[in-house]
Amino acid sequence: MPARSETVLTEAGPNALVLSTTIRDRGIWLDSTYLGHGGAETQLAHLLVAPGRIGETESRSVCHDEIPVIHVRRLCLYDHLQRLQDFLDDLGHVAQVDGLDRAIDAVEQ
Secondary structure, eight states, X not given: OOOOOEEEEEESSTTEEEEEEEEGGGXXXXXXXXXXXXXXXXXXXXXXXXXXXXXEEEEEEEOTTTSOXXXXXXXXXXXXXXXXXXXXXXXXXXXXXXXXXHHHHHHHO
């Protein structure tokens, strides 16, 4: 059965971006934080929450060119949505994204 989701973007200055997707009907959410600047590695952190599971956090670093937070924010969105899809797969759900073009436009503004 399909469930609606909502993704919220929050900027904390030019070097930090937070994406939060909630699937309220299922009690599932993913918060992703991206922090990076210039030649420094980009730092990523994810908080994954679902019913019956303890909230999980994970973090990793990637080279600046892979996810340049300031200049190509859609790459943060792609990473966030990929992590969401992987998380939903782990939970036994199937994900489908509608409105990706609108989301890319919003994140690039």
